[in-house]
Amino acid sequence: MPVTKVTRNYQITLPAEIRKALGIKEGELLEVELEGERIVIKRFKRERPTLKLGRPITPEEIERAIQEGMEECMQ
Numbered sequence: 001m002p003v004t005k006v007t008r009n010y011q012i013t014l015p016a017e018i019r020k021a022l023g024i025k026e027g028e029l030l031e032v033e034l035e036g037e038r039i040v041i042k043r044f045k046r047e048r049p050t051l052k053l054g055r056p057i058t059p060e061e062i063e064r065a066i067q068e069g070m071e072e073c074m075q
Contacts, residue, residue, distance in 0.1 A: 014041075046072075 002015035014024065022043075024030070029044035 002017060004012045004015060006012055018024075024043075029046075031042045031044040033040045033042070
């Protein structure tokens with residue numbers, strides 16, 4: 001079983017064999033949960049908003065979609 005160390009900034013590095021086995025890429029979001037005495041790390045699954053194509057899109061709709069995406073990333 002791989003072991004990782006908690007840094008002074010309370011960060012950990014996922015061991016390479018775990019990242020490779022799960023296909024975790026840089027920048028991917030992970031969800032961290034506490035189950036009793038265990039820490040469980042899962043892929044964070046979220047649906048990305050999309051704009052429907054095939055119709056005219058206003059600059060306001062584009063700006064609103066960008067703003068919503070930025071707000072979601074900052075949470």
